[in-house]
Amino acid sequence: MILLYFVVSFILTINCQFLNDQTNSVYLTPNNCSSISYFDATQMSCVECGLHQVANIEKTKCVCEKGFQSTEVSKQGITCQPCPDGYHCEPCTESFCFCESHEIFEIIDDGLFQCKSCPNGTFPNSDQSICHACDDMSCTCSNEPEKCPTVYSSQKYSAIIQDQNRIMEKSSFLDENMGKAVLNCENGSKRGCQMVANFCVLQNFERQEGTACAALEQLQKTLSIWPYTNFPLYFPGDAESELNKEYIQQLYVMNEQHEQGRLDFALAIYDIEGNFVEMENPAESFHLCTDSLKSSDSIAFGRRYLKQCLVSYKNKLKQRSGYFYEPYIVYKSTDGTKLKYNIPILNRNLRSNGQQPNLNNNMDKWILTKRFYLLDDYTLLNYNSSTINLRYASDIVLHVPIRVSRDGHINNPYMEIIYQDVRSVDVNVMVRASFQVVYEIDPTRHDKDVEITMAVIAPISILWAALRGYSWGRRNGKQLLSDASTIVNFLLFSAAILSDVFLLLTAIIAIWITVSYKMQTYMFYVLINEGQETNIARYLITALVLKFVTLIHRHIVLSNQQTFFIDWEKPKIDQVANKLTPPSFDITRNSREQSVVVWRTYLVANEWNELQNYRKTSLSFQLICLMFCMEYLGWSNFALAESGFSTEASVPEVQSTFLTRYATLISVYGIILLFQWIIQVTIIERLILDPFHNFIDLCSISNISVLTLTDSLFGYYIHGRSVHGTADTGMADMNNFLQKERDNLCGNRGLEAGSDLQTFLVSLPPNFRKKYDEIMLSVNANQAAARINGVDVATAKMANTVRVHQQMTVFLQELVDHSLTDLDYVIRNRTFVEYLFDVDIGDTSQTGNLIRETSEIAFSRCFLYGNEWVNQSFEAALTCVLNLYFNNLKVSCAITFVLSNTIRTLFAWINTNNLVKTSLIDKRFLI
Numbered sequence: 001m002i003l004l005y006f007v008v009s010f011i012l013t014i015n016c017q018f019l020n021d022q023t024n025s026v027y028l029t030p031n032n033c034s035s036i037s038y039f040d041a042t043q044m045s046c047v048e049c050g051l052h053q054v055a056n057i058e059k060t061k062c063v064c065e066k067g068f069q070s071t072e073v074s075k076q077g078i079t080c081q082p083c084p085d086g087y088h089c090e091p092c093t094e095s096f097c098f099c100e101s102h103e104i105f106e107i108i109d110d111g112l113f114q115c116k117s118c119p120n121g122t123f124p125n126s127d128q129s130i131c132h133a134c135d136d137m138s139c140t141c142s143n144e145p146e147k148c149p150t151v152y153s154s155q156k157y158s159a160i161i162q163d164q165n166r167i168m169e170k171s172s173f174l175d176e177n178m179g180k181a182v183l184n185c186e187n188g189s190k191r192g193c194q195m196v197a198n199f200c201v202l203q204n205f206e207r208q209e210g211t212a213c214a215a216l217e218q219l220q221k222t223l224s225i226w227p228y229t230n231f232p233l234y235f236p237g238d239a240e241s242e243l244n245k246e247y248i249q250q251l252y253v254m255n256e257q258h259e260q261g262r263l264d265f266a267l268a269i270y271d272i273e274g275n276f277v278e279m280e281n282p283a284e285s286f287h288l289c290t291d292s293l294k295s296s297d298s299i300a301f302g303r304r305y306l307k308q309c310l311v312s313y314k315n316k317l318k319q320r321s322g323y324f325y326e327p328y329i330v331y332k333s334t335d336g337t338k339l340k341y342n343i344p345i346l347n348r349n350l351r352s353n354g355q356q357p358n359l360n361n362n363m364d365k366w367i368l369t370k371r372f373y374l375l376d377d378y379t380l381l382n383y384n385s386s387t388i389n390l391r392y393a394s395d396i397v398l399h400v401p402i403r404v405s406r407d408g409h410i411n412n413p414y415m416e417i418i419y420q421d422v423r424s425v426d427v428n429v430m431v432r433a434s435f436q437v438v439y440e441i442d443p444t445r446h447d448k449d450v451e452i453t454m455a456v457i458a459p460i461s462i463l464w465a466a467l468r469g470y471s472w473g474r475r476n477g478k479q480l481l482s483d484a485s486t487i488v489n490f491l492l493f494s495a496a497i498l499s500d501v502f503l504l505l506t507a508i509i510a511i512w513i514t515v516s517y518k519m520q521t522y523m524f525y526v527l528i529n530e531g532q533e534t535n536i537a538r539y540l541i542t543a544l545v546l547k548f549v550t551l552i553h554r555h556i557v558l559s560n561q562q563t564f565f566i567d568w569e570k571p572k573i574d575q576v577a578n579k580l581t582p583p584s585f586d587i588t589r590n591s592r593e594q595s596v597v598v599w600r601t602y603l604v605a606n607e608w609n610e611l612q613n614y615r616k617t618s619l620s621f622q623l624i625c626l627m628f629c630m631e632y633l634g635w636s637n638f639a640l641a642e643s644g645f646s647t648e649a650s651v652p653e654v655q656s657t658f659l660t661r662y663a664t665l666i667s668v669y670g671i672i673l674l675f676q677w678i679i680q681v682t683i684i685e686r687l688i689l690d691p692f693h694n695f696i697d698l699c700s701i702s703n704i705s706v707l708t709l710t711d712s713l714f715g716y717y718i719h720g721r722s723v724h725g726t727a728d729t730g731m732a733d734m735n736n737f738l739q740k741e742r743d744n745l746c747g748n749r750g751l752e753a754g755s756d757l758q759t760f761l762v763s764l765p766p767n768f769r770k771k772y773d774e775i776m777l778s779v780n781a782n783q784a785a786a787r788i789n790g791v792d793v794a795t796a797k798m799a800n801t802v803r804v805h806q807q808m809t810v811f812l813q814e815l816v817d818h819s820l821t822d823l824d825y826v827i828r829n830r831t832f833v834e835y836l837f838d839v840d841i842g843d844t845s846q847t848g849n850l851i852r853e854t855s856e857i858a859f860s861r862c863f864l865y866g867n868e869w870v871n872q873s874f875e876a877a878l879t880c881v882l883n884l885y886f887n888n889l890k891v892s893c894a895i896t897f898v899l900s901n902t903i904r905t906l907f908a909w910i911n912t913n914n915l916v917k918t919s920l921i922d923k924r925f926l927i
Contacts, residue, residue, distance in 0.1 A: 027266065027330050027340035029279040030059035038062050041268060041276035042190055044340075052080040060276055157182065158210035161203055161379060162351060163391070163421045171379040174199055174212070181274070182215045193219065194274030197233055198324050201371050202379050205233070206351040232370070235344050239366035243401065243412055247341050250331040251408045253521050254643040256300035263299040263400070263413075264330040266340060270371075272322040272378070286327070286415075287396045287435035288317065288374055302523060304641035305437040306655035313377075313390065314427045321375045329413055343398075344368035344414040372417055387423055394420040395434050402441040408522035436655065441526040450509070450535075457501050465494040471839040475714035477766050492553050496870075499546030502539045503877055507670075509536065510663035517660075518643060527641055533658040537884070540662070544881050547874040554870045555907040557710065558612070561862055562918040565604055566705040566812045568721045569596045569728055597728050600702040602925045604720075605915065607695055608706065609926055611860075612911045614691060616868040617676040619875060619900055623893040625672045626879070630665070630889055639664040662880055665889075669876050677868075692857050692865075696720070696758055700749050701734070703727035707762070707812060708862050712769050714840065716859035717850065719751040719758040719816075751816070751850070752827060759856045761830070763840045764848040768815070768823055775811060779804045779920070798922075805920040825850050864904070875900050 030039040033046035038055040040047040049055060049062035056063050064070050064080035104124050118124055159175035162168050178199055184192025196219070199212035207213045216233070235242045255261040265286070269277040289309035311317055327343040347369055350358045357365045372393065380389035395418040401411040422431055469490035470481060478486050516525040528536070572594040630636045634647030639656040685691075699706060699720025704727075709715035723746045724737045740746045750757045779801055814820050825848035834841055834851075842849050853859075860866035875896055882892035916923040 025340060027328070027338040029266075033059045039276070039279070040190075041194070041270070044268065050077055050080070053078070058278075156210065157212070157215065158203075158208070160211075162206070163380075164349065164419065165421070169380055171202075173379045173381065174202070178212055178215075182212075182219070185216075185219055189274075191274040194270055194276070195272070196274075197371065198270065198272055198274060198373075200233060201324060201369075201373055202376060204349050204351045205347065205367070205369060206353075208353060235342075235368040235370070238364060239344070239346075239368050240363045242344060242368055243363070243414055245412055246403065246409070247412060248329065248331050248410055249334055252301045252410060252523065253408060254302035254523060255521065256303070256643075261301050263301050265299065265343075266328040266330050268326040268328070270324045270326075272324070277323070281330075286325075286398065288320065288393065288431075288433040289435050300642065302439065302517075302641075302643050303437070304439065304527070304655040304657065305651075305653045306434065307436070307653040308432070308434040310430045311433055313388065313422075313424075313429050313431065317375050317390070317392065317431065318377065321377045324371055324373050326371050327415060341412060342370050344412065345370060345372050346414055346416045347372065347419075348417065349419045368414065372415070388427065388429065390422040390424075390429075390431065391419055392422070392431055392433070393417050394432060395436075397436045397438060400437065400439045402439055402523050402526050404442050404445075406441075406522075406524040435653075438529075439523070439526050440529050443529060443532055446528060446532060450505075453505065457505070461497045461501055462494065465490055465497050467837055467839065468493040468497075471837075472711065474840055475711035475763070477713050477769060492549070495546045496550040496553070499543045499550055499877075500873065502543035503547070503873060506536050506539045506543065506662070507666045510659050511667055514639075514660045514663035517641070518638075518645060520643075527657055528659055536662070537658060540877065540884075541881060544874075544877040547870075547877050551870055551874045551903070554867050555903070555910075558862065558864075558867070559907055559910040559914050561708055561710045561715070561914070563608065563706065563708040563862075563915055564808060564812065564919055565601050565608075565921070566707060566720075566809055566816070567596060567601055568703045568705065568813065569600070569726060571596055572728070600704060600727055601921060604699060604702050604704045604706070605919060605921050606925075606927050607698060609912055609915055611691060611695060611863050611865070612915070613864060613904065613908045615864050615871065616680055617673060617872060619897060622669075622672055622676065622872075622875075623879075623897055626665075626669055627889055627893055629668050629672070635668055636661075636664065636889070658884060661887075662884060665880050665883055666876065669879065673872055673876070692860055696856060700758070701727060701737075705812075705816070706859075708859065709762075710862060713764045713766065713844065715762050716853075716862060717760045717762045718859060719749070719760070721749075721751075721816075723747040723749055757852055757854065757856075759853045759859060760827070761851040761853050761858065762825075762848065763842065763844045763851065764825070765823065765844050765846055767846075768848060771811065771823070772808075775804060775808050776918075778807075801920050808920065824848070827852065871900070 025044060028039070028045055033039050033055060036054055037046040037048045037059075038061050039045075039059050041060075052065050052068045053062040054065045055061070062078065064078070064083075067082060068080040069083035070078045070080055104118060157174075157178045159171045159173075159178060160168050161171050161174070177195070181192050181195040181199065185196050186192075193216070196212050196216045200216055203211050203213065205213055207217065213233070220232070251260055252263070253261050264281070266279055266281055267286070268279050271277055287307070288311050289307040327345070328340040329343055330338060330340050333339050345368060346358055346366060348356075348358050350356065350367055350369065352367060357367055360366070374393050376391040377388065380391070395416075397416040398413060399416060400413045403409045403411055420431070422429060469486055472478075472489045472493075473481055473483065473486045476485075480486075513525055513527065517527055637647050637649055638645050639660040640646075640649055640654045641657055641660055642654050696718060699718055700722060702720065703722035705720040706718040707715065708717075722737075723741070729737075737746075741749075748754055748756045751760065780797075815823055815825075818824055827850045828842070830851045830853075831841065833839070840849070858866075864871060878899065879892050879896045882895055883889050886892055912926060913923070915921075916926065
């Protein structure tokens with residue numbers, strides 16, 4: 001038993017070494033063979049010719065040297081003997097000589113010829129002038145079949161081909177030729193064995209009994225019959241082990257100008273009859289789209305390609321029919337020797353016992369092969385019909401796996417091929433084809449990094465949303481945090497935070513991988529695969545949906561805030577002159593009170609209404625610049641999956657991916673947005689126009705303060721009480737007031753004595769809300785009584801509104817002046833914790849807080865300006881998703897512009913109506 005074990009182990013070792021030599025060996029072509037050796041396509045090496053033999057011009061077989069003729073053809077090759085005088089050395093070239101197909105012209109006298117049969121082992125050339133030696137036993141068996149054994153000749157072979165629709169069709173071509181090919185292979189014909197191998201490929205590698213593959217396997221088992229039959233069409237072992245082998249030791253760099261910056265390939269080409277045609281290098285033979293892809297451009301390492309085309313059968317495809325290909329990758333060993341390795345083929349149409357294992361994504365079930373065809377238009381040819389039956393390679397993907405060591409080495413590349421069937425009566429039928437080159441790596445590391453990142457960020461996001469929900473509950477006077485409205489707002493805050501997380505995370509991942517991929521020398525970073533891109537797309541779409549929810553929620557919050565304008569102006573008293581009245585008389589009887597002018601309130605309200613729709617950035621400018629940079633400047637080419645950043649594509653077929661397009665678009669969008677932001681904040685608002693500080697100045701000049709409540713008990717206060725005590729004055733007096741302020745001849749504008757600070761955050765007690773609502777609810781209290789008494793409803797409503805407005809003005813004036821015994825407030829600074837987390841820590845159950853706001857711009861949160869990120873992030877996500885879907889930036893920008901402005905216009909109208917409702921001013925005076 002021990003002896004048997006060692007014998008078996010030795011045989012397996014030798015066999016595996018032989019198979020490895022078949023797939024990984026020195027790269028040779030017929031040009032590498034000497035004049036006395038030929039290129040043996042079954043061994044992919046040069047084999048020395050026999051005695052008195054030389055290689056033919058193509059270096060594909062041995063022929064007898066000059067003065068010698070072939071006298072015998074055996075399984076070991078031809079035998080050459082000196083040719084007698086006048087035979088085989090004297091060609092016949094007269095056109096009137098007519099001989100049989102197996103005969104040549106022989107000169108017997110001047111001007112006289114005769115026909116003579118070629119001896120065994122030879123066949124006539126095309127003009128029947130000389131006899132050529134057969135390179136194998138095929139022509140011998142054809143001329144004298146009785147000399148050849150017929151082990152397989154009596155077997156009935158299956159000529160059935162199953163198309164992609166699972167329709168079983170019989171091939172007349174296979175039916176006529178398979179038996180002959182098997183017979184020739186059995187009798188030592190290399191060409192016959194290659195022909196059987198071609199038939200195996202045509203039958204989609206089906207190995208059921210009677211198929212070409214089954215016959216070839218049976219022939220391979222009888223190695224004693226003919227050694228050259230041992231050229232396997234399948235890779236030994238399982239697919240995963242084969243694809244993870246580290247045969248290729250060459251180091252690759254992402255620089256096509258470098259010697260190691262190119263992927264070199266070679267194709268062994270056979271015709272349908274099994275003849276070895278050539279070993280060629282150009283990459284266009286890989287696929288059917290050959291119009292513009294040059295071989296010198298198609299093999300730059302690290303560059304992803306996608307070539308799609310519509311090809312005419314008559315003009316382009318037909319010339320590719322009848323050829324079979326075995327692909328090799330050519331590389332250099334550590335000592336500089338040029339080696340080659342069989343590229344495994346993942347034929348998605350392969351069948352095994354009626355099943356299609358290569359359609360499974362499970363690599364363990366794959367069956368890898370070595371040979372493929374591009375076009376088959378003859379196996380299903382029906383001579384009695386004009387219908388063209390085509391089978392062609394519609395999709396070819398060359399996968400280049402990068403080693404997990406990420407040091408510039410690659411594992412064995414493999415080709416994925418999908419075949420399609422076409423039936424047409426039109427010889428000009430057009431078919432779709434594509435060729436793609438992709439680079440990939442084990443996605444486990446990337447997926448794990450994303451999972452860890454999400455596992456860390458998700459709990460933080462939930463805690464942040466809970467903190468915002470808690471703050472919202474306090475600002476709205478919720479006693480229980482389990483209140484339904486608090487929970488709803490917690491979910492809305494969670495959606496807002498997660499939308500930011502998903503958008504920023506996908507953008508960072510896309511930009512990081514894209515930039516790293518394009519700037520690296522040795523391939524450390526690899527663009528993610530389609531499955532990972534799908535996950536990124538899902539995150540991005542989820543971010544867009546959550547962004548939309550957040551945008552609508554934010555608009556609803558803005559449209560429900562309550563704003564009131566506090567007019568500090570006092571009525572003026574006019575004295576009525578009367579000479580008959582003694583000075584001691586009561587002057588109040590001769591005085592008249594002037595009403596306060598309302599135009600100042602309308603002016604401030606209109607400015608506030610304009611600020612509600614004022615944005616920090618311009619969407620139209622953003623989208624126009626985006627299209628200009630991407631389309632006109634060519635920045636969209638930054639997304640091409642190749643080394644370096646260039647505004648021009650190196651070749652038309654270089655491919656961009658979902659990830660690189662997203663990374664480029666979001667980067668350019670962010671750069672333009674940042675540019676707008678900086679220009680607006682640092683230049684325009686500081687040097688040209690500052691609408692918010694101008695609004696504060698307007699309030700001071702108009703003698704009007706503004707209280708806006710974004711929540712029930714929280715909001716912003718702008719103290720606009722004039723230091724001059726009045727604003728209803730003429731131009732001269734107004735200029736005089738401004739001059740006094742410029743010369744510091746009057747008091748400060750601020751709420752506090754000696755302070756100019758006019759903006760505050762307000763956090764009020766519940767009693768304030770109770771009183772506030774009580775006053776506001778009385779607006780509609782007397783309308784029912786007006787209807788009963790027959791008073792005009794509009795007139796009654798206006799009168800009641802004026803009364804409530806005056807009542808609210810007095811209430812808020814007294815609150816600001818600390819004149820209410822049950823309501824008061826204190827002024828304090830905001831703590832660091834409150835500023836950091838945007839929460840209110842102080843107790844406001846009895847006394848309110850006015851928190852100093854030194855930036856004097858915090859009240860912009862009441863407008864779109866203070867919520868710019870919500871708008872811009874939604875628009876950025878929408879533009880990216882639309883562009884990735886339509887792959888048309890103009891259409892994406894147009895849809896984004898229309899949708900965003902529609903939402904903005906709708907809520908502008910709602911905001912105006914809400915301002916009228918809460919400020920109790922007449923809508924007719926809002927412009």
